[in-house]
Amino acid sequence: MCSARRAAIVPAMITNSVVTVRGLQKCYGRRRVVDGVDLDVLEGEVVGLIGANGAGKTTTVECIQGLRRPDAGTLRVLGLDPVTEAERLRPLIGSQLQDSALPDRLRVAEAVELFSPRRARGGEALLEQFGLAERRRSAFASLSGGERQRLFLVLALLGRPRLVILDELTQGLDPSARRNVWAAVSQLRDEGTTVLLVTHELGDAEALCDRVVAMRAGRILDSGPPAELVDRHARRAKIRFGLEHGAHAGASSDALLDELRGVVGVERVERNGLRVTVYGDRRAIAHVGAVLVRNCSVPADLSVQIPTLEDALLGLLDGAEPHAFSSDDHDYHLIGAMQ
Amino acid sequence: MNTSFGRLLRAELKLMLRDPLVLTFVFVFPVLTMLIIGGSFGTKPSSGFANRNPAHWYVASYLTVVIAATGLIMLPVHLASYRERGVLRRFAAAGFPRWSFALAQLVVGLIAVAAASAVELGVAAPVYGIPALHEFWRVALGIGLGAVAFVSLGVLLGTLLPSARAAQAVGLMLFFPSFLLGAGGPPPNALPQAMRSIANLLPLSQVTDAIRDPWLGLGAASSSLIVVAVLAMAASTLAARRAAL
Numbered sequence: 001m002c003s004a005r006r007a008a009i010v011p012a013m014i015t016n017s018v019v020t021v022r023g024l025q026k027c028y029g030r031r032r033v034v035d036g037v038d039l040d041v042l043e044g045e046v047v048g049l050i051g052a053n054g055a056g057k058t059t060t061v062e063c064i065q066g067l068r069r070p071d072a073g074t075l076r077v078l079g080l081d082p083v084t085e086a087e088r089l090r091p092l093i094g095s096q097l098q099d100s101a102l103p104d105r106l107r108v109a110e111a112v113e114l115f116s117p118r119r120a121r122g123g124e125a126l127l128e129q130f131g132l133a134e135r136r137r138s139a140f141a142s143l144s145g146g147e148r149q150r151l152f153l154v155l156a157l158l159g160r161p162r163l164v165i166l167d168e169l170t171q172g173l174d175p176s177a178r179r180n181v182w183a184a185v186s187q188l189r190d191e192g193t194t195v196l197l198v199t200h201e202l203g204d205a206e207a208l209c210d211r212v213v214a215m216r217a218g219r220i221l222d223s224g225p226p227a228e229l230v231d232r233h234a235r236r237a238k239i240r241f242g243l244e245h246g247a248h249a250g251a252s253s254d255a256l257l258d259e260l261r262g263v264v265g266v267e268r269v270e271r272n273g274l275r276v277t278v279y280g281d282r283r284a285i286a287h288v289g290a291v292l293v294r295n296c297s298v299p300a301d302l303s304v305q306i307p308t309l310e311d312a313l314l315g316l317l318d319g320a321e322p323h324a325f326s327s328d329d330h331d332y333h334l335i336g337a338m339q
Numbered sequence: 340m341n342t343s344f345g346r347l348l349r350a351e352l353k354l355m356l357r358d359p360l361v362l363t364f365v366f367v368f369p370v371l372t373m374l375i376i377g378g379s380f381g382t383k384p385s386s387g388f389a390n391r392n393p394a395h396w397y398v399a400s401y402l403t404v405v406i407a408a409t410g411l412i413m414l415p416v417h418l419a420s421y422r423e424r425g426v427l428r429r430f431a432a433a434g435f436p437r438w439s440f441a442l443a444q445l446v447v448g449l450i451a452v453a454a455a456s457a458v459e460l461g462v463a464a465p466v467y468g469i470p471a472l473h474e475f476w477r478v479a480l481g482i483g484l485g486a487v488a489f490v491s492l493g494v495l496l497g498t499l500l501p502s503a504r505a506a507q508a509v510g511l512m513l514f515f516p517s518f519l520l521g522a523g524g525p526p527p528n529a530l531p532q533a534m535r536s537i538a539n540l541l542p543l544s545q546v547t548d549a550i551r552d553p554w555l556g557l558g559a560a561s562s563s564l565i566v567v568a569v570l571a572m573a574a575s576t577l578a579a580r581r582a583a584l
Contacts, residue, residue, distance in 0.1 A: 097428055100426065100429040100432075101429070106354060110350060113346065116346075
């Protein structure tokens with residue numbers, strides 16, 4: 001059963017914090033969708049809130065925007081309370097909401113005019129910047145998925161908001177449109193805008209975010225820079241190469257594999273016919289390379305697989321045990337699971 | 340007028356004129372049916388029409404059809420569609436005060452009634468002529484209160500019905516019986532007693548009486564005007580509550 005009381009604690013403020021959330025709880029009926037979330041977003045940061053569908057990400061940002069009233073916890077956004085000061089706060093935030101649309105017959109230029117805060121300028125420049133200038137007379141219904149998302153970005157950026165919240169920005173986009181949107185968010189980061197990015201696409205988070213906050217079942221599991229999370233949850237790298245018939249025949253190849261087993265960072269070496277796979281942490285990559293060079297046997301088909309954020313967090317976010325590699329490596333589970 | 344309300348009102352007025360449902364039901368349907376029904380009974384005063392010119396009877400009655408189409412079809416479908424597609428959430432997140440959208444819809448609805456009524460009278464004038472207004476202020480009050488009542492009802496339905504399809508189904512179910520029995524169908528004297536009793540209970544019949552009777556000199560229709568005033572107050576209060584005005 002969900003508590004309906006709101007804690008009266010004032011969140012401990014971090015000096016340049018744009019968003020401060022402490023102990024946020026939200027229930028829909030008897031189902032608790034956000035369960036004690038603490039979150040800080042600092043000025044100029046691009047923070048990714050990631051998690052599977054139903055993890056509570058969207059509800060969290062809706063509470064941050066004052067679109068939903070929390071059941072418990074405290075929030076300060078740009079120094080304002082999103083519950084009691086929502087009308088003052090909302091014009092300071094640029095939002096791109098999940099699953100929302102514009103009227104079908106509203107034209108692009110009209111949407112810009114409608115959503116431009118008083119005295120705001122720059123709508124035309126934003127349309128140019130996001131490649132929509134030629135579409136300014138087009139109705140919303142006639143825009144492609146990518147164009148719609150770019151229009152939502154334009155609308156979110158009107159009036160130079162201090163905080164931009166982008167919820168599932170690349171959902172349903174083709175790879176090219178996704179790259180365009182990534183470029184736009186990168187530009188925001190370069191301009192120093194604070195961005196809270198909500199996504200279940202780990203690729204988005206890895207490409208764009210300074211810091212990632214992983215959520216599951218309404219709780220925060222871990223947070224940190226993407227590289228740090230990868231290091232924490234998926235340290236292993238995989239190095240593969242083929243043995244050459246002449247150069248690595250018989251005892252020669254056995255000696256090479258024995259030497260590799262003793263290399264710093266190597267955890268296991270597997271041989272399947274002429275194919276060799278070396279598992280280890282990322283230090284092992286350099287050391288294995290050095291052994292191969294020393295033995296004058298650098299293979300032409302050498303490949304290295306480094307874990308991505310997706311490798312590190314996929315299992316974690318889905319609720320299963322995290323793993324480094326899945327396709328041909330069923331017995332190889334991540335050692336350093338969640339800490 | 341560059342306030343959020345002003346910008347919203349401007350956009351909504353443009354969208355209204357681009358909506359085929361609005362153009363069909365609010366602007367074209369009343370005029371077309373008025374021309375057909377008005378021409379069906381001739382122009383000679385008849386006892387079935389309280390000894391008035393039947394064409395004038397329908398010209399005076401059909402302003403109510405415009406009001407019903409706006410309140411029962413246009414607004415519920417429009418609002419339910421916005422809610423269903425998350426347009427209202429987008430407006431809320433962009434800082435539009437909650438009341439601004441409901442107020443914009445109220446104003447758009449009243450402007451739609453005024454514009455479609457002007458079109459209807461503009462078409463009727465050269466064809467059947469405009470009947471003389473016997474009690475201008477009572478007619479104006481009837482139109483004003485009737486429009487507020489049905490526009491508020493439309494906003495209320497739009498905030499209650501879950502989808503545009505549901506709003507369209509419910510709106511049409513409410514509109515056609517009201518239209519046939521309470522405004523644009525056969526004259527009350529031609530209806531069987533049971534039908535007439537049902538017709539008298541319809542809110543639209545009360546609005547029609549409150550406009551047509553003082554217009555054609557058939558009486559003040561004070562009781563109908565009071566019912567319409569109460570309806571306007573109740574519907575606008577409920578609509579304001581639902582829209583968190």
